[in-house]
Amino acid sequence: MATVQSKLPEASVAGLVAIVTGSSSGIGRAIAGRLAAGGARVVVNSRDDGRAKEAADEIVAAGYEAVGVAADVSLPEGGQILVDAALAAYGRLDVLVNNAGIPLVRAAEEITPEEWATVLATNLTGPFHCAQAAARVMLPARSGTIINVSSVLGATAIPGRTGYSTAKHGLDGLTKSLAVEWAARGVRVLSVNPGYVATPFVEQTMSSGRFSADDIERRTPLGRLASPAEVAGVVAFLASPAASYMTGAQIPVDGGWLAYGGW
Template sequence: MMASAADITEAGGTAVGVGVDVSDPGGGRVLADAAMSAFGQLDALVNNAGIPLVKKAEDITADEWSAVLATNLAGPLFCSQAAAAVMGSRGGTIVNISSVAGSFAIPGRAAYVAAKHGLEGLTKALAVDWASRSIRVASVSPGYVATPFVERTMATGNFSVEDLERRTPLGRLATPEEVAGVVTFLVSPAASYITGSSVPVDGGWMSFGGW
């Protein structure tokens, strides 16, 4: 995170790195306060924090279940609450990074799938609750993206990059830039009438429907 902030600054932008635990309600408030202090206003929030868990459903412990839902579902709620509180009458946009796992199940990922399904529901609920405050809420549902996160998941041996490429109609993993491009669109004026919706960035994964 700090390295990313440094890269943005080096490229001529302005960025502030702040490390928090998003599963703690106070973490979101720290982030919102830091944004207000650095920029004077908060126009957009992207809830991108998440943790994986690859484990048979019958073997998931209470602590593991709680940890996944705390970060992947409660975290976006807490950060969104904090962001909405400082957006004020100007409104703003909240984008939740969901997953294709928010629309269907993937074997061995019960906790992750449950959290992402919950995040899709939260996106719709906040969009309805906060529309009168001019706050739009949408989600982005990536398929498999070429990131260290996915590399760690593949390291479990459950599947390979070849498996994913064969399963994806476009025949490759997404790049982070392709996901970021959709997020950039959603927070822009061009998406001013989009709220409560989920945008797939999955290379046709959900349209294919099988292994």
């Protein structure tokens, strides 16, 4: 058995076609930009058509390839709309990044049925439907990568985050389940689990949760929030051939948050 490869896989996404849900702002926009800059052709997504096209136009203006597509991925048909758009624009699909998500900061006993349904539909059920739609293309091709943007709250819990944390725990479970089911047919499935990232999403969560960036910096061993680009870099690596033996894993991008057991 050979133990040394003469040529290692490259950490390049050049030539791949990727869908990034919720990519008109924040982490998703950084991921779409990073993949496009690496040579991928990207379907940028928002529920709002104008926001999707504006984010895609920014990528095109920088000299890369992208199209903006409006779709609500909390609805069962949202994922299929994006897959159809990728096939229409580029004729193939190699990568799906399930990034779209919404926060919910609420005492568990106060969560309404509507809030519970909405946070699960966007953060868990939506990624499942998007993965299904993508897999119908990837499985016959025996090739593809699905990356779910989860959270450190997929592995732990904070008071007031029951809906969000439950959804992210489910998303990590979905990652493992799909990974072991589809591995033999050439499709890899992974989760990226960010800690606190400097985005409008986190600013909203801090405001409603009554904590500050200083609180997060004190709790994080690296002493700061992440930048969206730092998460995007990990996603790009996982989407590349260099990560070809990785599937079913949850990769923290958290500045040491989950490792830290101090006060």
